Amino acid sequence: MTPQEGFSPDIIGFLCNWCSYAGADLAGVSRFQYPPNVRIIRVMCSARVDPAIVLEAFVRGLDGIMVLGCHLGDCHYLTGNYYTEKRVKTVKSVLESVGLSPERLLIDWVSASEGERFAALVKEFTETIRELGALGKEANCDIQQLKTRLAAAKETLTRDRIRWLVGRERELTEDKNVFGERVTQEEFDQLMFQTIEKEFEKRKILISIGDDALSIKEIARKMEASPGKVLRNIVSLEHDGLVSVVGIEGNSPKYRRVRG
């Protein structure tokens, strides 16, 4: 991929207060030069970075996001960054579902003494994003569709069941589950992927329907998905009371969103 002509990416960096933010300070004190594309947001711990916030940033049109925390084992809050690591992985898989490159989200560790490393990371990440181009360039779809998908992805990450899984991943895969068994990372990833996929599809359906009343086939066409799969998810949405059939046109039942 060739870099876009004159493209200067907008990047946000979430930096933890105790290591990475200090590292960035040190880069400044040491006058290490790096590209001006990054806007830094200080958080107390990298674990504060809610997956939904990351998606919100992309919804707002940011091209890349860095999440930087203390090195594993050094977390000021003992284990926060372990959670961050697991969580970012989940967000990356959501980005893939949206059709975005997972490289648009970076997780890395910068200690308070690694000013130079901080500058290098920013430089490298900015370059990566510059090469990827503006948000959605790789997604093969128009901006409206991308926005729809991103909104769906954000809603997906706010769902209770996803958040619970995200929150429990470390304990389940590294310690024991409620039955006293260890869940392998592979099993967990598979479940997580399925759950996200399903939720994502459902959110996409809701957003696709919008304020219209649409048939399964119309929804499928809008989403570029198979009607059979849409039907299955619609059944689940209907069960949850989020859509209902408002009428039948020809041979096609029309679904409308139920607004609380």
Place this chain on the structure above:
Amino acid sequence: MVSLQNPVSEVNKVGSVLVIGGGIGGIQSALDLAESGFKVYLVDKSSTIGGVMAQLDKTFPTNDCSMCILSPKLVECGRHLNVEVLTCSEVTGISGEVGNFSVSVRRRPRYVDIEKCTGCGLCAKFCPVEAIDTFNKGLCDRTAIHINYPQAVPLVYMIDKEKCIGCGLCRSVCLADAITYSDKEKVTTLNVGAVILAPGAEEFNAKLKSEYGYGRYPNVVTSIEFERILSASGPFSGRVQRPSDGDIPKKIAFLQCVGSRDVTCGNSYCSSVCCMYSTKEAVIAKEHMNQIEPTIFYIDMRSYGKDFDKYINRAKEEYGVRFVRCRISKVKEVPNTQNLRVKYETEDGRLSEEEFDLVVLSIGFTPSENIKQLAKNLGVELNEYGFSKIQPFYPLETSKPGIFVCGMFSSPKDIPETVTQASAAAAKAGELLSSVRGTLVKKKEYPDEMDVRGQPPRIGVFVCHCGINIGGVVGVPSVVDYARTLPNVIHACDNLYTCSSDTQEIIKNNIKEYGLNRVIVASCSPRTHEPLFQETIKEAGLNRYLFEMTNIRDQCSWVHLHDPEAATEKAKDLVRMAVAKARMIEPLERLSLGVTHRGLVIGGGLAGMTAALTLAKQGFEVDVVEKNQELGGFLRKIHHTLEHENTQENLRNLVENISANKLIQIFLNAKIEDVSGYVGNFKTTITQGSEKIERDHGIVIVATGGEEYSPNEYQYGEDPRIMTQLELENRIATPDLEKLGNVVMIQCVGSRNDEHPYCSRMCCGESVKNALKLKGKAPDTNVYILYRDIRTYGLIEEHYRKAREAGVIFIRYKEESKPTVTKALSEGKEVLHVSVFDPTIQEDILIDADLLVLSTAVVPPKENSILAKMLKVPINEDGFFLEAHAKLRPVDFATEGIFVCGMAHSPKSIDESIAQAKAAVSRACSLLTKDVIEAEGVIATVNPNRCTSCELCMQVCAYNAIEIEETKRGKTAKVNSALCKGCGACAATCRCSAIDIKGFTDMQLSSIITAMR
């Protein structure tokens, strides 16, 4: 009679029975046994009872909603003091002897505490793990923690351990503290006297018939999947939608005999139910969405049961269901539209192809591997197909004494036959264990009832949070505060779960503490919970009818989730309405009726004799009334069964046994003159010659049998070579059967016509049987069977196949072109010239018959209508007795204490008559084993001062519970409390408010109405 049971010392017998399988069969067996004095363990491997019936949308031929009729039985089973339901459990082994078995049962962990779970469903709302919903046949998804269906019993969730990742969310959200991850597999040993096997059968795996594309094409579904598609509580809420795109299919094809009558897949038998269920599915689909055009592709239409042919005709004429007789060769998907092209060969050999939007495969039933393993564990022998081996005269006995069988496990059958067999198997267990009846059952003791008459109402109101199910929407504390302001409310409080066992204690204590004499619970549905609370107040010394319940969950918080304010207002209104009624309620008595422990059996044929003998074996006196001078009825004309059993020998044994039994009194040449009275207390007048005999009976079993139709078709009676099938049978039984050249049998003589629109059911098997006998005696005899549909249902199909192999020629004739018979001269001798149009070659076939055999109809005895009037029970249009409910009460009448069995009900085979007779006894025993029976408390009462004896109430009463009585002050209506069911149709009809319904009085209902403001 060969007894299959070893003599067992009576002292060692145990008064409990294990029922394996919690489908409708197992449920019926369990309820019958528990009601007649036995402790029952009901084991099911699933997390809930209900079986296949719970998955069905409607049932044929009445189009009853399956869940509506099943769910009261589920609830009854779940609540019965003497039925212990063991779910998630399997039987692994058996030891001991008849009358005293030790059975080991393995229970899989459920991970949810049955005692604590309230079924509120919060856990499933949050569970992050999705799995395929197997109850809905994979058409949608469910969560790892789940219940199979909303009406499940027990209404307890279960964790699917295979899918669960163990995240712990369910425990975090469960307010009832019901999640137990530490649950472990448990093995327990049950001590029982007998075992009833009701494990059902499994659906045929449609993928094995790959030519139909099931599993590859989304729009090819099985009939059970289609049931879920039709179901209002199924994935599509009852809209008929096809899986590929959710569109409503216009053209639907039903392909019959998928996995049935098919030697290539090993299932050469007929699955018996598919012709009817697919017709039903076609009709219901059409009812749901009128644009649907269903077509049924079939080989033979096997609508052999009671009122089945009428149903098929209605499907054709009223609903426009199209029936095509053919053989299907292949189903192919049309790319893009995902429609399906069905290729088939019509009867006349033409190849055709037609496009459909949806294809439904009418799959058959087969014993599952699981069931075969169970049989092995129990030491029960199986037949070549894997069904339990049975003998025609012992249709309920497995090869192992003390283990009985019912339902699909002995051969494929429909719901009423399963229910019949289930009751019959219960009777078998009852016969075996009658000496230990009542030894293991529990009876609850209650304190004496407080007399609250004359006291002002002191009402206690208990408002339930139901976790957050109610409290999350309705402002429960404000409802409680409001309740306190209402008149006569002495006490009001809220509970996290009003149904939990600790709250029951609170209610009891509050009744004492505050001197409450009326109790109101505002929570969920009285349909599931009223008996629990009534029990509680009874334990506190209050009459159970001093209770009122209002539903602020199912009909308030859950349906107004987004409007808490309106929901709270509504809850207050509902509580105010309940208080208004509670102020008016009075204690009600349940009338106790004594029971005469003697049965009356009308009819001394196979069914009547079987019923009498079974009753006697259960320890009851029986009177048998037979109109002829000999016992035996229809069976006297049958010499052997399809399975080569000697019927006459069995009949002789039966007559000997019944004559020798001291408890049985036989009245020959006798008839019923009059029957009066009601359940437990019938008074019967029997006339025998000129003598009139008065007898008391507790129950009546109608077994008047059927008769052979005497044809006026085909010159019957004019030529000795023209005879009926039974006459042929008699002739075959004579040792010197002369050589016969061409034998032609004509089916449906007198059946399925305008005069007798029903199928006589047994004639197809009967002619196949006789044809095989003829071929067996003289293989060069040519046997032609001219038929309309060959209805060799179930395992009889095997004999049809054998007959074809033996060279019997089957030629179909159409209803509109019946065979003709003329006498003609051929080669110097007079022959019977039979001509029939063969639709396969589209030509007339001429056969010179040496013998013409007419398969004649079974017709009801003429006396049925007189008897029906006497007993006040109905008969159907065909003249057979009409049971209370075609599906679930196949041997009961709506009038309590009167039962029907055998051909009095409809034409049927030997094993079916025996099963039905035993079923009638089983149902009767639930009354006869009691010394007193309690009548309903909610019943009608008459105010004679207002009654004008206009008889309007009599006309609307479906139970004949109202009579006009002559009193000193003139005529007045009188309610028979033993017969009244309390529906209230009379009260609402009465022109002068003379009739009222206790518990739902005009005053009470009016007070609710006026509590509006």
Place this chain on the structure above:
Amino acid sequence: MESAGEGWTPKILAFLCNWCSYAGADLAGISRMQYPPNIRVVRVPCSGRVNPYFVIKALQHGWDGVLVSGCHPGDCHYISGNLVARRRFAVLKDLLEYFGIEPGRLNFSWVSAAEGEKFAIVVKDVVEKVKSLGPAERLVKR
């Protein structure tokens, strides 16, 4: 009685038979089908129990509409009570119309134990219908 001014919503009294329609209403709840909160349910053994007088009484006491719902024909727990009810309400409806009561105030339906969604739809329809008719004042005793 409130006038049909702003914010007026009808109050509807529903007589549901214990065996089918009440169970159908329960299923609507279990399935969380949402419907308007204007309905108050009275459980009766059978739709056949509902005396026409109750309907008139309800209209006299400020209810704006009445719904009577029973088992489908043929499904009645009491064999034929629902058919008795149907005949009765057909007559009553005519009579009420003669009095000048809009026929839409009295509604009759069949809802089975499996028809939760149908129950919700019936309630919605009835509420809509009665809402458009406004408050029932004709028979109200003052």
